[in-house]
Amino acid sequence: MxxxxxxxxxxxxxxxxxxxxxxxxxxxxxxxxxxxxxxxxxxxxxxVQEVWKEFLSKLAEKGSWESILGKYESPSGKRETLEAVADLLRKESGRSIRTEEIAITGGSQNAFYLLLNFFSGTYEDGSKRRAVFPAVPEYIGYIDQPLEEDSILPVPSLVRETGEHTFRYELDEASLQRLGESAEPLGCIVLSRPSNPTGRIAGEEEIRKILSFAEKKRIPFLLDNAYGFPFPGIVYSGDNRWFYEDGMVQSFSLSKIGLPGVRTGFVLADPKIVSSLNKANAVLNLTGGSLGQYVGLELFTSGAWSSxxxxxxxxxxxxxxxxxxxxxxxxxxxxxxxxxxxxxxxxxxxxxxxxxxxxxxxxxxxxxxxxxxxxxxxxxxxxxxxxxxxxxxxxxxxxxxxxxxxxxxxxxxxxxxxxxxx
Amino acid sequence: MxxxxxxxxxxxxxxxxxxxxxxxxxxxxxxxxxxxxxxxxxxxxxxVQEVWKEFLSKLAEKGSWESILGKYESPSGKRETLEAVADLLRKESGRSIRTEEIAITGGSQNAFYLLLNFFSGTYEDGSKRRAVFPAVPEYIGYIDQPLEEDSILPVPSLVRETGEHTFRYELDEASLQRLGESAEPLGCIVLSRPSNPTGRIAGEEEIRKILSFAEKKRIPFLLDNAYGFPFPGIVYSGDNRWFYEDGMVQSFSLSKIGLPGVRTGFVLADPKIVSSLNKANAVLNLTGGSLGQYVGLELFTSGAWSSxxxxxxxxxxxxxxxxxxxxxxxxxxxxxxxxxxxxxxxxxxxxxxxxxxxxxxxxxxxxxxxxxxxxxxxxxxxxxxxxxxxxxxxxxxxxxxxxxxxxxxxxxxxxxxxxxxx
Known part of the structure; x- marks a missing residue:
């Protein structure tokens, strides 16, 4: 029994x-x-499958499989992959991004489990802080991640009808402004771009508004690019771009470019946040899977990510x-x-x-x-x-x-x- | 700035x-x-590397790479791999183990992060319970895993000198008995076998003593077989074996058989615990890496794990x-x-x-x-x-x-x- x-x-x-x-x-x-x-x-x-086949053959030629299967990578991630990611993001942003600003995680989901719990819940000073979702509905995978109950502060989107069968959510700026003026201490503000589930793209102006809200409240702005920039770039409206500013914590994933089975993602953030992510990775996972780090390296250095x-x-x-x-x-x-x-x-x-x-x-x-x-x-x-x-x-x-x-x-x-x- | x-x-x-x-x-x-x-x-x-090469070729022949890279497995794990693990453990234990009793995790480390936090910390009734480590020193990787401070109750091992340059730790049965009689509600009891770091193997008699302690306190006994039985079987003293009893939660890892890069482990436990592990896996990781589940399947069905x-x-x-x-x-x-x-x-x-x-x-x-x-x-x-x-x-x-x-x-x-x- x-x-x-x-x-x-x-x-x-x-x-x-x-x-x-x-x-x-x-x-x-x-x-x-x-x-x-x-x-x-x-x-x-x-x-896409053809490209993966080429990469797998290349890895076999280089004798990489011994390491992919038989060795632990560092919890901070494989150095060459970190460099390739930093290089890619440097070129895309025009900023001097260093490897210390990149964390390799077990996918975006795992990154957000850590980030949402770094930046919401109970703080050392005893305050309880919530993660602001400024454009609800928001990604299903975030909802159950906070360790503490009631750790999300949702701001419902405004609805604008755009045609007989179409509509668009808009940022509720007035609510956000009231929240910005309130005394409540917040933890972070979180957005997926394009939005999972709605497929909406927050424009640059909106991103900058959210960023100034974050700056005013002295909280990080977590931006999830899983479907967006720079890869896989599944964005249908042409006038959007990727950019990075201090105070943002941005995540990227190999899943939507066609590699969900490798469970590999990346975070771009202040080195202190990256260092905490790496330390948490060691405690929760020892280290990340090697395959995604090797395939990712080929993907970035070959330029195939872009084509x-x-x-x-x-x-x-x-x-x-x-x-x-x-x-x-x-x-x-x-x-x-x-x-x-x-x-x-x-x-x-x-x-x-x-x-x-x-x-x-x-x-x-x-x-x-x-x-x-x-x-x-x-x-x-x-x-x-x-x-x-x-x-x-x-x-x-x-x-x-x-x-x-x-x-x-x-x-x-x-x-x-x-x-x-x- | x-x-x-x-x-x-x-x-x-x-x-x-x-x-x-x-x-x-x-x-x-x-x-x-x-x-x-x-x-x-x-x-x-x-x-060992030769065997992995064979497996990789087989996976290529079967056309499995498309799925390994391009598809999410279920958070509960790949069905065929679950069946292979259940089959293996059934044969080794002589018990009727079902797939519902097996969880596939991102390695033992990730399994223990979840298990130690399922079974220590603050409970719904407000009580704070600790995980008993009955044979300290114990695995470095557990120490920082509990979410709450002071969640480990260490019982130092007794020391028996066995030669000029040798000694052996022994279970401090008297301390354990006192703890068993105390009113303190406990969360779980945890042991690695063979012990990381000491290389000690708790004998069957000792395991049964710990199990009856666990039964008496109505807590699960978490047993970590990462270096032990049934694979990779790195055990030098011949008179030890693997067994499974109700009330145990046992973990296994592909790392020490030579696959640390795939980050795959298994947990054998009551279906309710397995179900919770699967649900937590979805929230923390979406799902596990595919490569380990495919290579593991070859390893188990071919019998190579044993040879x-x-x-x-x-x-x-x-x-x-x-x-x-x-x-x-x-x-x-x-x-x-x-x-x-x-x-x-x-x-x-x-x-x-x-x-x-x-x-x-x-x-x-x-x-x-x-x-x-x-x-x-x-x-x-x-x-x-x-x-x-x-x-x-x-x-x-x-x-x-x-x-x-x-x-x-x-x-x-x-x-x-x-x-x-x-």
Whole structure:
């Protein structure tokens, strides 16, 4: 007879399923024939796969496999990879970025677990500080990361209708200003760019506004570039660019350029923050996986990161996006009251379905049974955020799938939701 | 001008260097010519490397690389790998172990970060519970993992002299019994087998005593098999075996069989604990690296795990161990007052140097300058453990190195420490 053990508060947190956990499980354990429009998995793009094959052969020629499998890299990361990342970011930003400003992490998710807990929760002075999410909805994977309850301060985005079936979130500057003037000590401010889930790109002006808010409150601005700049560059509107200023902590990931299996990401930040990330990496993980550091090195030094991003990955997703829009127009119009967030980056559509008789959270299992998976929007709102009517009406739909699966999945969504449409 | 950001208590913990962090940094950033007898890196054994080469070719033939690089595995782990691990442990234990009892983690270190925090710290009822280390000194990598201060309850081992230059730690059963009878609520009890750092193997009788202590206190018994059973099986005394009982949470690692770069480990436990580990994995890491799960699958299904462990790895380290003892006898005897813990497993010697005019923590940098690195024993004691005279007299010395490096390193230790010997 196995005894029932008591667990700590930390442990009991993980006895409950989380949004990101459910998503990752569903993603991996799919029934055959189900259209998976729910996950954040990048597509397997043949031209990208070819480049990985070349890299793997090169690593074999160089005799690198012995080290990839058989040696620990430093918790600070492989020196050559750090140099390659610093070099890339130096050229992109025009700033003198040093390797001491780069941390190599087990992906963006792992980086954010550390960063959100560095910069929220209980401080040495006894104050409890929250991480500001200035443009909610925000990435599902952040929501359960803070170790302490109620560590996120969400600022709901304003909604601007831009067409019959389109809308765009805007930064609620007035709320942010009130927050800036309040006496509450804050921990950090956090944004994904392009936004996961909405595909919105915060413009340079907006980024600078958030940065001055951060400066005023003396907190870091955590900016997550997983889908954006400089790689994989999945951004459809041409007038955006990447830049770096003091006070920002920026993260990058190899996942969306096509390497999610290697679990490797990078953080650009003040050397003190990088040093803390490295020390935490040693305690939590000993060190990072070697494969991503070796493949990443090839990717950066060969320049393939740039040509793949611009010439292969962006056009590939742009094509899927076009397909998604044409299927939606054909299959949904007249049957559903839908509004799609302006698609500016990443490979998701953030869709609001109005006039449904049930919430999308309730309809998730109906859709799954009917052979299509999406992610109910609710998961992208911190728990404290319950009054926004969008919470139950929105969903994130991925278009990073095969043509047939994407068309069929969108068509199924149309059919099922039409039955619940008033 | 970069502002100085305040950090949370969690963050400030990682602004300080830790034992494991320093060790991993020193390990990776070695000056040429320095004999590295400090790290926990396994040796690069040619016969083992050959097997990895075969596996990599097989994965290429099967077309697995597309998935290894381009897909996320489930946070619960790759199904086939879970089945292979369950099958292996079923055969070894004679018990009906199911896949729901296996978690795949980013190595043992990552597993223990989660487990130690599941089973120590503040509980829902407000009680603060500690993790009992019944045989201190204990693995350096655990010490900084608990999120809360003072979360480890160390029980110093008893010392039994077994020869002029040898000793053995024994479980302090009386102290453990007193602790068992005390009213203090505990979180868990933790042991590495063979012990990192001492190379001691707790016998089956001792394991059962610890298990009944755990049962009595209704806490889990966390047993770390990183160097032991069933793989890599680096155990020199023949009468020990692996077994599993309810109430145990056991961890295993691919690192010491020669795959530290893939960062993959396994946990065998009650399905509820496994489920919590999986959920925590999704939140902290999204999911584990794919390479280790694919290579591990080949390793287990081919049976290579067993033949490599028995026919290659154990004899290889046994040979190094023999060399280490002969160099020590030749180079140290008469110059140093040393005592070595009975070497029963793993690839370390735990050595006590008596009559030194400085602590080994102080002598670490002198030794490093003289071209040899070892790990001062102090790091293997929880911070609360200051009265044990062994703390400053002991060191962990790895013999998992090339013949020449090992001989030269041991010789340098002898020469340097002789100068500080009274």
């Amino acid at each position: 196995i005894p029932k053990f008591s667990v700590s508060k930390f442990g009991s947190k993980f006895s409950r399923q989380t949004g990101i956990g459910q998503l990752m499980e569903d993603l991996a354990n799919l029934e055959p024939g189900v259209c998976m429009l729910g996950g954040g998995s990048p597509a397997l793009i043949p031209e 793949l991003s611009k010439n292969v990955i962006l056009p590939y997703y742009a094509e899927k996006r076009k397909l998604a829009f044409s299927v939606i127009e054909r299959e949904w119009t007249g049957k559903l009251r839908y509004q799609i967030h302006e698609s500016e980056g990443a490979f998701f559509l953030w869709v609001r379905f109005r006039g449904l008789s049930k919430s999308l959270t309730e309809l998730y299992s109906v859709l799954k049974k009917s052979g299509v998976v999406l992610v109910p929007g609710r998961y992208f709102y911190p728990k404290s955020e319950v009054n926004d009517p969008f919470v139950d009406e929105c969903a994130r739909i991925s278009f990073a799938r095969d043509e047939e699966e994407l068309s069929e999945g969108l068509s199924r969504i149309g059919k099922v939701l039409a039955e619940y449409s008033e | 970069i502002p100085k950001f305040s950090v949370s208590k969690f963050g400030s913990k990682f602004s300080r260097q830790t034992g494991i962090g320093q060790l991993m940094e020193d390990l990776a950033n070695l000056e040429p010519g320095v004999c590295m007898l400090g790290g926990g890196s396994p040796a690069l054994i040619p016969e 490599l462990s028995k026919n290659v790895i154990l004899p290889y380290y046994a040979e190094k161990r023999k060399l280490a003892f002969s160099v020590i006898e030749r180079e140290w005897t008469g110059k140093l007052r040393y005592q070595i813990h009975e070497s029963e497993g793993a690839f370390f010697l735990w050595v006590r140097f008596r009559g030194l005019s400085k602590s080994l923590t102080e002598l670490y940098s002198v030794l490093k300058k003289s071209g040899v690195v070892l790990v001062p024993g102090r790091y293997f004691y929880p911070k609360s453990e200051v009265n044990d005279p062994f703390v400053d007299e002991c060191a962990r010395i790895s013999f998992a190195r090339d013949e020449e490096e090992l001989s030269e390193g041991l010789s340098r230790i002898g020469k340097v420490l002789a100068e500080y010997s009274e």
